[in-house]
Amino acid sequence: MSKISVNDAWFYSFHGCLHEESVIGGEYVVNASVEIDTSVAEKNDSLESTVDYVSIYGVLKKEMAEPSKLLEAVLERIINGIKEIDNNIVSVDVSIKKLSPPISGNVDSVELRKKV
Numbered sequence: 518m519s520k521i522s523v524n525d526a527w528f529y530s531f532h533g534c535l536h537e538e539s540v541i542g543g544e545y546v547v548n549a550s551v552e553i554d555t556s557v558a559e560k561n562d563s564l565e566s567t568v569d570y571v572s573i574y575g576v577l578k579k580e581m582a583e584p585s586k587l588l589e590a591v592l593e594r595i596i597n598g599i600k601e602i603d604n605n606i607v608s609v610d611v612s613i614k615k616l617s618p619p620i621s622g623n624v625d626s627v628e629l630r631k632k633v
Contacts, residue, residue, distance in 0.1 A: 518607065522550040523573045528581040532591060535619055539584060544616040546626075547577050551599060552607040572602050588613050588629045596633055609633055 531542040558566035576598035612630035
């Protein structure tokens with residue numbers, strides 16, 4: 518079993534419950550990993566035998582561009598989109614980090630993570 522990851526993908530998106538967040542947006546960092554058996558790809562050296570990380574990034578980009586009030590909704594869309602890439606994906610692990618969240622205090626980020 519191998520893990521294929523897209524690390525620290527940066528997006529400027531418009532997620533959040535506050536009106537200002539839907540107008541001015543904010544910075545997000547997304548990480549996504551899939552577990553998949555790569556034994557066939559290891560032997561035949563063919564991209565078609567594995568999950569292309571470009572396709573994972575494509576799901577991240579698409580779903581981060583769709584505004585949502587809750588990161589939970591974005592996270593679920595990303596997970597579902599990644600699972601659709603290949604039926605041989607064993608697990609998906611995604612985290613979304615919202616940088617400089619609108620909190621009354623000095624907070625670097627908040628993060629939501631789910632593994633299925």
